Amino acid sequence: MQPPDKHPKIIVQDQQPFNAESPLEPLRRSFVTPTELFYVRNHGTIPEVDPASYRLTVSGMVERQLELSLEEIRDEFPKETVTATVQCAGNRRQGLMEAQQIPGETPWGAGALGNARWSGVPLREVLQAAGVGEEARHVAFAGLDEIEEGWSPNYGSSVPLHKGMSPEVLLAYEMNGEPLRSEHGFPLRAVVPGYIGARSVKWLSDITLQYVPSDNYFQAHEYKLFPPYVTEETVDYTEGFALGEISLNAVTCSPSDGEELSAGPVPFRGYAIAGGGRTIERVDLSTDEGQSWIGADLKEGEGHPWAWRFWEATMELDRGKHQIVVRALDSAADTQPADAGGIWNFKGYANNAWHSVEVDAR
Numbered sequence: 001m002q003p004p005d006k007h008p009k010i011i012v013q014d015q016q017p018f019n020a021e022s023p024l025e026p027l028r029r030s031f032v033t034p035t036e037l038f039y040v041r042n043h044g045t046i047p048e049v050d051p052a053s054y055r056l057t058v059s060g061m062v063e064r065q066l067e068l069s070l071e072e073i074r075d076e077f078p079k080e081t082v083t084a085t086v087q088c089a090g091n092r093r094q095g096l097m098e099a100q101q102i103p104g105e106t107p108w109g110a111g112a113l114g115n116a117r118w119s120g121v122p123l124r125e126v127l128q129a130a131g132v133g134e135e136a137r138h139v140a141f142a143g144l145d146e147i148e149e150g151w152s153p154n155y156g157s158s159v160p161l162h163k164g165m166s167p168e169v170l171l172a173y174e175m176n177g178e179p180l181r182s183e184h185g186f187p188l189r190a191v192v193p194g195y196i197g198a199r200s201v202k203w204l205s206d207i208t209l210q211y212v213p214s215d216n217y218f219q220a221h222e223y224k225l226f227p228p229y230v231t232e233e234t235v236d237y238t239e240g241f242a243l244g245e246i247s248l249n250a251v252t253c254s255p256s257d258g259e260e261l262s263a264g265p266v267p268f269r270g271y272a273i274a275g276g277g278r279t280i281e282r283v284d285l286s287t288d289e290g291q292s293w294i295g296a297d298l299k300e301g302e303g304h305p306w307a308w309r310f311w312e313a314t315m316e317l318d319r320g321k322h323q324i325v326v327r328a329l330d331s332a333a334d335t336q337p338a339d340a341g342g343i344w345n346f347k348g349y350a351n352n353a354w355h356s357v358e359v360d361a362r
């Protein structure tokens, strides 16, 4: 299969499996990310699925098993659209790698996320059609891609039932008003807004209601958070916790790190994102490593609880080099840690330390 048709400036991290992130300045130009700029995170093949023979099965702790064709999913259930940002748990891993090495993992910058208009059927409509069994606590998803690394035959994950029954969780067949492209999960994927991207299973083939979380490798081993003192040598995968809601984050998209620019008023632009449906309430910038802060203006994103929030601030910069850090505060009054060293973890997930760029004002 050819690598996906993406924007010429997309940053390819791996060809096989295909992994690519968005360059930050173009990413910040539009609130809804054009599909060609939207990052791609794969663990295996990009399957070519025949839409005519495709079936979604719903089984496990249900009153009746379902086997649905794409036509039935489209025609027999309501269609909803949710604007939601999907972000990889490994977004900004590079910052953790600078604190301490993380061998064998993709060195994502801050572009492993994107915001799309997803359309499809709310997952709960399908679960209700199957009849949720009283014992069910988790919704497990399985995909059709083949994983080459021998860990697991396919990709899978799960979400707690209460999240699966929330109205924003979709079985999406459209992205930005078009049928899903193959690299984004054609013909059907889960979209779990507010959760790490790993739970939004692409090329979705099976939904199983069960009492326990999925035992798929990508739920039981990967995408778990371990403390800084646990290493690949000492890890016990039954410990740690399976990541769910994404953590609060803020990133400067322009100017870029290392940019040379003119002294005087300089516009700074970026994104901020909160997990679990919380909202961004404030974004602050500092030129003195957090001794003092100025507030940024919050821009696009108001009224979209599952999307990122754009921000902008004008900083007066004298000639010379400046380090500008950014942090956000959310509706739970949560804010971000200053330093990546303290949140380092050997898999490199959930880096939400203050993001910094260095600029040279001439």
Ligand code: MTE
Pocket: 038, 039, 040, 041, 042, 043, 044, 086, 087, 088, 089, 142, 143, 144, 145, 155, 156, 183, 184, 185, 196, 197, 198, 199, 200, 201, 202, 203
């Ligand atoms: N679903 C399947 N079947 N296989 C995968 O490798 N990757 C997951 C998730 N769903 C994955 C998957 C991860 S880790 C992320 S971050 C998102 O898909 C990425 O979605 P995107 O490629 O559409 O941006």
